[in-house]
Amino acid sequence: MSNEWNLPWEGSCRCGQVRIRVTAPPLLTMACHCTGCQRMSASGFSFRSAIPTEGFKVTTGEPVIGGLHGIHRHYFCPHCMSWMFTRPHGLDQLVNVRSTMLEQASSLVPFIETCTNEKLPWATTPAVHSFGAFPPISDYTALVAEYAQHGSRPPAPG
Numbered sequence: 467m468s469n470e471w472n473l474p475w476e477g478s479c480r481c482g483q484v485r486i487r488v489t490a491p492p493l494l495t496m497a498c499h500c501t502g503c504q505r506m507s508a509s510g511f512s513f514r515s516a517i518p519t520e521g522f523k524v525t526t527g528e529p530v531i532g533g534l535h536g537i538h539r540h541y542f543c544p545h546c547m548s549w550m551f552t553r554p555h556g557l558d559q560l561v562n563v564r565s566t567m568l569e570q571a572s573s574l575v576p577f578i579e580t581c582t583n584e585k586l587p588w589a590t591t592p593a594v595h596s597f598g599a600f601p602p603i604s605d606y607t608a609l610v611a612e613y614a615q616h617g618s619r620p621p622a623p624g
């Protein structure tokens with residue numbers, strides 16, 4: 467099988483106590499400008515890659531629930547408290563991995579951006595598609611297909 471995405475990918479939290487591995491290509495890469503993401507990521511926007519659940523694994527450490535402790539489960543390193551990934555409610559087939567945890571982050575260019583109605587005036591991303599809120603669920607099939615064709619691939623290691 468060809469490995470154009472140069473998987474697997476390795477990642478970790480800030481302190482390294484929690485390590486993760488990705489073995490399936492992302493379905494979509496996203497930046498979210500909502501004020502919740504701004505606060506939780508301590509940044510201008512959050513940055514994530516939707517990874518099929520079977521292609522994501524915590525290899526070291528025990529992440530804990532943080533954020534809103536609500537139906538969308540936000541996982542953090544128990545020591546450095548880095549927000550690492552989210553298991554969204556009702557979407558058991560994917561995990562939203564915070565792209566900056568991965569060594570390949572520089573290639574995981576956000577393909578869509580969401581909640582631009584809440585964005586900081588100076589915060590811009592190179593996303594191909596922008597949405598004031600979130601795209602309608604019916605748009606995702608086309609977005610995922612477009613990303614599979616055009617999303618930027620991380621280079622081979624070394």
Ligand SMILES: [Zn+2]
Nearest residue numbers: 479481543546
């Ligand atoms: Zn940590």
Ligand SMILES: [Zn+2]
Nearest residue numbers: 498499500503
């Ligand atoms: Zn958000």
